[in-house]
Amino acid sequence: MSNNKQILLAKRPEGTPDKDTFKIVETEIKKPGDGEILIRTIYVSVDPYMRGRMVDAPSYVPPYQLDDVLGGGAIGEVVESKSQRFAQGDIVIGSYGWQSYYKAKEDEVRKIDKDIAPISTHLGILGMPGLTAYFGLLDIGKPKEGETVVISGAAGAVGSVVGQIAKIKGARVIGIAGTDEKNQYLKEELHFDEAINYKTTSNLQEDIAKACPNGVDVYFDNVGGEISDAVHANLNKYARISICGAISSYNLEGEDIGPRIQTTLIKKSVLMQGFTLGDFADRFAEGSQALAQWLQEDKLKYEETIKEGFDNIPEAFLDLFKGNNIGKLLVKV
Structure with a gap:
């Protein structure tokens, strides 16, 4: 098992972010304790709202802190579990962001059904x-x-x-x-x-x-x-x-x-x-059920633009502002 790669906010951008906005570091992978799991990231999401969190100003979500991991949607596989809720091999989704491994408390993530649709859809059309x-x-x-x-x-x-x-x-x-x-x-x-x-x-x-x-x-x-x-x-x-x-x-x-x-x-x-x-957090189950049903009935289609490689996450994020994607933009780590 290699080190954990993380992408941090190196500086607050003025105007359009660039590669100097971000910093890639490697840290030791932390072992899970009781009630915790270790996740190996498979996909990370890049989303326009993340640009707003790079500004130190009040908003509907707290701003990112300098030299902290940029939080956002991520899907991964449980590689080690000390939780009764999760087993090794489970696929989970959470908001732990741009890092290749993450030690999560069992209430930080949820298991997703990989049989409904490809797991990436849980960061897109089903997410x-x-x-x-x-x-x-x-x-x-x-x-x-x-x-x-x-x-x-x-x-x-x-x-x-x-x-x-x-x-x-x-x-x-x-x-x-x-x-x-x-x-x-x-x-x-x-x-x-x-x-x-x-x-x-x-x-x-x-x-x-x-x-x-x-x-x-x-x-x-x-x-x-x-x-x-x-x-x-x-x-x-x-x-x-x-x-x-x-x-x-x-x-x-x-x-x-x-x-x-x-x-x-x-x-x-x-x-x-x-x-x-x-604003609709108490009705997510309703929306998820409707979207899954329409998808299974072929009433919904989706497209994904998937970039490969952890180090390409910042470039993928910048592509959002260039219009270089059709459908959901993801990075496969």
């Missing part, structure tokens, strides 16, 4: 991104049959699931993404009704209007910025906006300033609500 899509769309967006749903960041881990759930609910679905390849995937594989490349359009607001001849009833916002400004101009009366992310502003060094939306919200009686997945 945090899938649940985020489920609750953000159905509880806030509340799409009705025949309504029009627009999704920014539509080819990402969350957006791709949002669109498919909207289709299950009988909505017309329009995705906004940054490459023709992604938009082809949205239309041909996920059966979105239309897809718009925001990087090549000459007038995004007009293209949204053409794709949404009856206006926009639900907007699932993963991006913010100018893309959202263009969607807002096409909202119907009583539209609902679910604010999941604002990745366009995560690396800005100054204030994110744009058109004011208050007048639109008033004139069109629009509901706009931000959320985090933790």
Whole structure:
């Protein structure tokens, strides 16, 4: 058994993080005590919200501390157990982050069923991104049959699931993404009704209007910025906006300033609500059951972009802000 590799936050980034933001160290693997297990990591997750935790500011989760391991979703195999809850060979999921081994207390992780779907899906469509899509769309967006749903960041881990759930609910679905390849995937594989490349359009607001001849009833916002400004101009009366992310502003060094939306919200009686997945923590079982059932019924599809190698985790994280992934971005350690 080799040493434990860990990735630490070396400095707080100003603007876009770079490789100097992170530091890879090796430490001794700790042996488990009573009620503990030793986990060998198989997959780690990289997610946009992690950028916010690199800033020393109050938020819905505590900021990362300098020279500490970057916490986040991880899946691993139990290689040694001194817990009655877990046996050697069990596959578990937790939030212990970017490290190749982890000594966990038995209540820090949970066992996952590797027979339902590939284990990686528990960090994607059956995990945090899938649940985020489920609750953000159905509880806030509340799409009705025949309504029009627009999704920014539509080819990402969350957006791709949002669109498919909207289709299950009988909505017309329009995705906004940054490459023709992604938009082809949205239309041909996920059966979105239309897809718009925001990087090549000459007038995004007009293209949204053409794709949404009856206006926009639900907007699932993963991006913010100018893309959202263009969607807002096409909202119907009583539209609902679910604010999941604002990745366009995560690396800005100054204030994110744009058109004011208050007048639109008033004139069109629009509901706009931000959320985090933790808001629905008491209903995770409901969401997980629904997503698993749709997956087994072939009503949901998923794509994963998987990078190989522990040392490539920082590069994979930076790829999130370059749009280099389709579906969930993972690193196989």
